[in-house]
Amino acid sequence: MTPTEIAAKLHLLATRHHASDATLLAGRLLLSLIFLHEGVTLATHFDGAAKAMAALGVGLPLFVATIALQLGAGLSVATGLLTRLGAIGLGLFCLATATLFHTNFASQNELLHFEKDLAIAGGMFVLAIAGAGKFSLDRLVAGYLQQRRRDKEMVAALLAAENQMSLGDVRLPV
Missing domain, CATH: 1.10.150 (DNA polymerase; domain 1)
Incomplete structure (x- = not known):
């Protein structure tokens, strides 16, 4: 080159x-x-x-x-x-x-x-x-950690929604 x-x-x-x-x-x-x-x-x-x-x-x-x-x-x-x-x-x-x-x-x-x-x-x-x-790798790591945090928040929100919607022993699939 x-x-x-x-x-x-x-x-x-x-x-x-x-x-x-x-x-x-x-x-x-x-x-x-x-x-x-x-x-x-x-x-x-x-x-x-x-x-x-x-x-x-x-x-x-x-x-x-x-x-x-x-x-x-x-x-x-x-x-x-x-x-x-x-x-x-x-x-x-x-x-x-x-x-x-x-x-x-x-x-x-x-x-x-x-x-x-x-x-x-x-x-x-x-x-x-x-x-x-x-x-930089700093930016890649920060992006990865931010995505993990968002994923954890989404899982927590889905679990909370599942718990609210459960009817006795019957639970809605996530």
Whole structure:
């Protein structure tokens, strides 16, 4: 598929649906990519990464928690399942990373990483407020739960009607 064809399909999606939902999906995927990539990289190079983190004062339990957060919350944001929670977790993670590891502002590289972490944190907090949008598992789960609630209410109403209409031992079929 060519870039032009991809752009045409995205445009069709945006016009057929709400452009804001397509934009939220693209934003979620772009924001989650860095965490998923980093989490997979740390997990696949576990021993070396654990040693490097230990040199920075990060113990093994915190290192494992970091991998779990990056993968779990990264998937949460990407799929749109518990998006707000995942976004808040990753936003706080970025703030912590910026303030704990990137404060040597004499280094242009460290300053850039500090600013990048702050920008990603801001994006995550905006996502936490906006929510995942229509193209998300959050929406599918909410729709499923709403339908279950309606089904339970209907069954309760039918049972109540049946009880009101019963004549002695004879009951009307439901």
